[in-house]
Amino acid sequence: MSDTIQVNRWRRYSDWDGRPLRLDRFAKEDPANGFAAFKSPADPSPGLTLAAGRIASMDGVLAHDFDMIDAFIAEYHLDPQIAPEAMAMDSGEVARMLVDMHVPRERLVQLAHGMTPAKLVDVVSRLNAMEIAFAYSKMRPRKTPGNQAHVTNAKDDPLQLAADAAVAAGHGFDEVETTMRVARCAWSNALACLVGSSVGEWGTLFQCSSEEAEELRIGMAGFTSYAETVSVYGTERSFTDGDDTPWSKAFLVAAYASRGIKARCTSGGGAELLMGYHEAKSLLYLEARCLCLQRGMGVQGTQNGGIDGAPITASIAGGMREMMAENLLAVWLDLECASGNDARATESEIRVGAKILPYLIAGSDLICSGFGSILKYDNSFNPSLFNGEEMEDFLTLQRDFEADGGLTPIPEAEALSLRIRAVEAISAVLEELDLASPTQAMKTSVIAASGSRETQTFSTGETARISEEIQARGINVIDVIKALAKRGFRPEAGNLLQIVKLRVSGDYLQTSSIIRQGRILSAVNDPNDYGGPGTGYRLTDARKEEINEIRDLIGQSEVLSDQARHRRAESRRITYAPQGEAPKGANPHEVVIGISPAFGLQLYQTTAGLALSDVLSALIRGITSGGGVARILRMHHTADTSFLGLTAAEMSGSGFGIGIQAKGTAVIHQRGRMPHNNLELFSNAPITTLAHYEGMGRNAARWTHGERPEPVVVPTDGQALGARFHAQVALIYAIETGLTDPSRPPEETFVTFADTGAKA
Amino acid sequence: MRRTLTRADFPLAETAPDQVQGARGKPLEALTLEAVLQGDVTIEDLRITPQALLAQAEIARDAGRAALAENFERGAELVAVPQELIMETYEMLRPGRVKDAGVLRERAAMLRRDYGAEKLAEFLETAAIHYQRRGLMPG
Known part of the structure; x- marks a missing residue:
């Protein structure tokens, strides 16, 4: 039919197409191809049989059919003393125990040591996302939460790495992890981050993620204090494809211990899927195998929760909940948990914020593993969930929820001085060890630069040469300490020594160790003792204050001093001459403008940044052009827009008036109307222009001629004006209400504009 | 024979600094910046000892972490x-x-x-x- 409506698309879909979310691609659930978060038909049912104290079968597999992972778990993870009891318990009952604040953590940890991977999965998959977060908060090993930073550089620039490591340490990151764009730069990157993180208070643990053997050598030279690159996988084929076995990895973990270096393993949902050997099992089941394996290896902790597999995991239904469940399994097994939140799993900032929130409010040994403290393009691991760009968003979330994400805001001047000190320190070390001589221009550009695209510094090739020389000459941390001290960086030299000394006692090898205020905090001496409200980790008043001090807070003094900056300029433009109590008007075309108590006396600008003289002038111009006569009364009895307007209308000869507050909110009112039933209102002062005020004046005048003019509409683009202005508005309004005197009548005010000499 | 260590002995660097020694027998207190600058302390003095790892193993076992303790014991053998x-x-x-x-x-x-x-x-x-x-x- 010819009159059929022809519309082929609702354009809202085009709007949605343009949003960052649409860059994310989502996968269909397909267990046969490994796309299943919590459950797959190929997952085994929980089961364990013991014969003569030995494990005869586990999760449906007979002992002689065990693959390497099964065998390792049976040999080193499962505790035959506890297993019969733990495996016999109803999974629903154990799930309830996990969220029961009266069941102690120790009891649950003990039970986990007797559970097979399938049993652990059967329990945690019964919890919804909130229950998982709650259980995580209760089960994480160390009471005090912490965080880890990535400090990397697209140019592998030692100067910028040092500066960025110093800022990361200044923000309070407990650990800093680096890696390289060019593998040959490993030693230089390690040296640079180490020196940078020694600026300020000591205690930042540091690792350099590189090839296994080299990482251990860098550690032995005293440059690094921990390692987390010991990757494990949930299927045998993935493991052997990664050129390792559970035994080789466990051997490596013991080797790190023997060198006094803190170590954790790495695993995470989606790894086996990406490697192509998923055996059609669910992500969570495979991860449970990884975690049982890690506990059996005797490593103190894990980095899990997606990790490199986070983006693919997040593409699957329930993927984000699955990552939370993985982390819960880790801490339930009593492993330190560096809980992922590293690989950027989405382009949507909303999904980023939602991803981090459960961890932020539950706390975690290391909330991110790590947080990209540098810009996205400088992250040699690939962008993190949070990056240098979003640092202040994270700091604000901490403040919003009064939740300790392990970070502390630092004043801009302090960040700059940390950078200067770090660049000077690494330059001194490079010179003293005869490795390189950074020029003044290089230092200056690095100190100021937000990212490596802005720097004039060493080329990556030059840095590789520096790095190879560090290695070839066998330079170690003692040489660095001596170089620092010789060049006047004694505090930094002392800080470095403190870090290396940690390995002598080995205290920091215990589960969940970090350094705070020069002391070790671990699951041994700072155990999570959550048992309901009032227990577990709580912010102290001092810590709350630290978290609250984000940048550019405003208070009354900031508002007053901001307004005072405009006082002199305004006094040159306008004078307000009070004339005593105002009479009622008689002119039938009069429009009274009722100004608020502080208008032009303590406040000089609207929230749109318009001078009040200009605003008043625009209103008067409008009234005049509309055929009206303006009269100005200062109100003392009220600062409320509606009552300013209504009083103005009542005092006006025409019965029409305008009320305006100093912040710019304005109204046209009419005598006899209900206070909040006005004729026109500009409620969004921050986006109201002089043209709008002039239009309002004209309309008010037209009302006096018996017309019903088209209302002036202030168009909004949907800005969150409340977020931008309400703190300021409330403070400004308090200044106005502070000046009100309910018994004082409206005052006739003669206004003179200096530029035109016009009066009103 | 020395008593078995427990969680209460943690951290050893605070509870028994005199007994914590580097690989060449220097106690923690001797590992000062001055000593480093005078060349009396080398990287060897900053290596962990089997004794320290075995002590940490005892603490780990007391804290209910037998697997971690065994790893420390393997580590002690690798020193x-x-x-x-x-x-x-x-x-x-x-x-x-x-x-x-x-x-x-x-x-x-x-x-x-x-x-x-x-x-x-x-x-x-x-x-x-x-x-x-x-x-x-x-x-």
């Missing part, structure tokens, strides 16, 4: 093992590197004999059984 030998043994444990279980068992015997590494030896012997069973020995 004296040179870096090259560690990397060589690690290489042998990687998939398909050794042709038959006998090679792994020989390495286990060598570690037991030359370094008193009883736990590590057992660990390697267990690996050999499973490597053989799973066909990781191509020969």
Whole structure:
């Protein structure tokens, strides 16, 4: 039919197409191809049989059919003393125990040591996302939460790495992890981050993620204090494809211990899927195998929760909940948990914020593993969930929820001085060890630069040469300490020594160790003792204050001093001459403008940044052009827009008036109307222009001629004006209400504009 | 004989600094910046000792972390093992590197004999059984 409506698309879909979310691609659930978060038909049912104290079968597999992972778990993870009891318990009952604040953590940890991977999965998959977060908060090993930073550089620039490591340490990151764009730069990157993180208070643990053997050598030279690159996988084929076995990895973990270096393993949902050997099992089941394996290896902790597999995991239904469940399994097994939140799993900032929130409010040994403290393009691991760009968003979330994400805001001047000190320190070390001589221009550009695209510094090739020389000459941390001290960086030299000394006692090898205020905090001496409200980790008043001090807070003094900056300029433009109590008007075309108590006396600008003289002038111009006569009364009895307007209308000869507050909110009112039933209102002062005020004046005048003019509409683009202005508005309004005197009548005010000499 | 350590002894650097010593016998208090600058402290003094790892193993066991304790005990046995030998043994444990279980068992015997590494030896012997069973020995 010819009159059929022809519309082929609702354009809202085009709007949605343009949003960052649409860059994310989502996968269909397909267990046969490994796309299943919590459950797959190929997952085994929980089961364990013991014969003569030995494990005869586990999760449906007979002992002689065990693959390497099964065998390792049976040999080193499962505790035959506890297993019969733990495996016999109803999974629903154990799930309830996990969220029961009266069941102690120790009891649950003990039970986990007797559970097979399938049993652990059967329990945690019964919890919804909130229950998982709650259980995580209760089960994480160390009471005090912490965080880890990535400090990397697209140019592998030692100067910028040092500066960025110093800022990361200044923000309070407990650990800093680096890696390289060019593998040959490993030693230089390690040296640079180490020196940078020694600026300020000591205690930042540091690792350099590189090839296994080299990482251990860098550690032995005293440059690094921990390692987390010991990757494990949930299927045998993935493991052997990664050129390792559970035994080789466990051997490596013991080797790190023997060198006094803190170590954790790495695993995470989606790894086996990406490697192509998923055996059609669910992500969570495979991860449970990884975690049982890690506990059996005797490593103190894990980095899990997606990790490199986070983006693919997040593409699957329930993927984000699955990552939370993985982390819960880790801490339930009593492993330190560096809980992922590293690989950027989405382009949507909303999904980023939602991803981090459960961890932020539950706390975690290391909330991110790590947080990209540098810009996205400088992250040699690939962008993190949070990056240098979003640092202040994270700091604000901490403040919003009064939740300790392990970070502390630092004043801009302090960040700059940390950078200067770090660049000077690494330059001194490079010179003293005869490795390189950074020029003044290089230092200056690095100190100021937000990212490596802005720097004039060493080329990556030059840095590789520096790095190879560090290695070839066998330079170690003692040489660095001596170089620092010789060049006047004694505090930094002392800080470095403190870090290396940690390995002598080995205290920091215990589960969940970090350094705070020069002391070790671990699951041994700072155990999570959550048992309901009032227990577990709580912010102290001092810590709350630290978290609250984000940048550019405003208070009354900031508002007053901001307004005072405009006082002199305004006094040159306008004078307000009070004339005593105002009479009622008689002119039938009069429009009274009722100004608020502080208008032009303590406040000089609207929230749109318009001078009040200009605003008043625009209103008067409008009234005049509309055929009206303006009269100005200062109100003392009220600062409320509606009552300013209504009083103005009542005092006006025409019965029409305008009320305006100093912040710019304005109204046209009419005598006899209900206070909040006005004729026109500009409620969004921050986006109201002089043209709008002039239009309002004209309309008010037209009302006096018996017309019903088209209302002036202030168009909004949907800005969150409340977020931008309400703190300021409330403070400004308090200044106005502070000046009100309910018994004082409206005052006739003669206004003179200096530029035109016009009066009103 | 010394008593078994518990969680209450943690951290050792605070509870017993005089008993914590580096690889060449220097106590923690002697490891000062001055001593480093005068050349009295080298990287060797900053190495962990088997004693420290065994002490940490006791603390871990008391804290209910037997698997962690065993890792510390394996680590204690590796302290004296040179870096090259560690990397060589690690290489042998990687998939398909050794042709038959006998090679792994020989390495286990060598570690037991030359370094008193009883736990590590057992660990390697267990690996050999499973490597053989799973066909990781191509020969």
